[in-house]
Amino acid sequence: MPDETLPETNATPAAEGLTAENTPDPFVVLQTLQRENGELKDRLLRTLAEMENLRRRTDKEVADAKLYGVSSFARDMLSFADNLRRTVENIPDELRKSADPAVKTLISGIEVTERDFLSRLARHGAKKMEPLGGKFDPNLHEALYEVPDESVPNGTVVKVIEDGYTIGERMLRPAKVAISRGGAKSAG
Numbered sequence: 001m002p003d004e005t006l007p008e009t010n011a012t013p014a015a016e017g018l019t020a021e022n023t024p025d026p027f028v029v030l031q032t033l034q035r036e037n038g039e040l041k042d043r044l045l046r047t048l049a050e051m052e053n054l055r056r057r058t059d060k061e062v063a064d065a066k067l068y069g070v071s072s073f074a075r076d077m078l079s080f081a082d083n084l085r086r087t088v089e090n091i092p093d094e095l096r097k098s099a100d101p102a103v104k105t106l107i108s109g110i111e112v113t114e115r116d117f118l119s120r121l122a123r124h125g126a127k128k129m130e131p132l133g134g135k136f137d138p139n140l141h142e143a144l145y146e147v148p149d150e151s152v153p154n155g156t157v158v159k160v161i162e163d164g165y166t167i168g169e170r171m172l173r174p175a176k177v178a179i180s181r182g183g184a185k186s187a188g
Contacts, residue, residue, distance in 0.1 A: 067168045074126045084114040129164040131157045142174045146181040156180045
């Protein structure tokens with residue numbers, strides 16, 4: 001009965017490390033086992049490396065899902081924040097000064113609601129950008145129009161029409177801005 005540790009082939013006994021008496025040559029068997037051991041170690045190390053890479057990818061995907069999972073909801077809620085801001089901005093100063101205490105309380109309540117809402121967005125990773133006075137960046141801003149202004153470098157954000165927001169390192173909504181035209185070229 002042949003030894004089960006040796007692979008069966010149609011090769012001659014000398015090619016398989018067998019002596020003339022059909023007994024395995026211990027050196028050939030040892031070399032075969034060492035080679036198989038090396039191949040198995042290599043497969044094990046590759047599998048462990050693949051598993052580690054999979055774990056890292058999964059950890060990153062879970063972290064991204066936690067951070068960016070709220071993006072769609074936050075983007076929808078930005079119009080609510082804009083409407084609160086517009087409400088406060090459209091109250092004339094005369095009305096603020098001459099209003100009775102109930103109206104002043106209402107205005108104050110709207111302002112507090114806006115601040116609270118923006119702080120809650122920030123707690124979930126949404127941050128308001130502050131582009132005013134900075135250089136126009138098409139990755140962060142959407143230019144709506146140009147304003148002739150010689151006092152600032154060309155391409156400077158001179159007015160913010162609609163605030164922009166980021167969440168983590170991703171753009172949630174670009175800032176809609178007006179940029180200067182006609183001044184000195186900006187350094188950059």
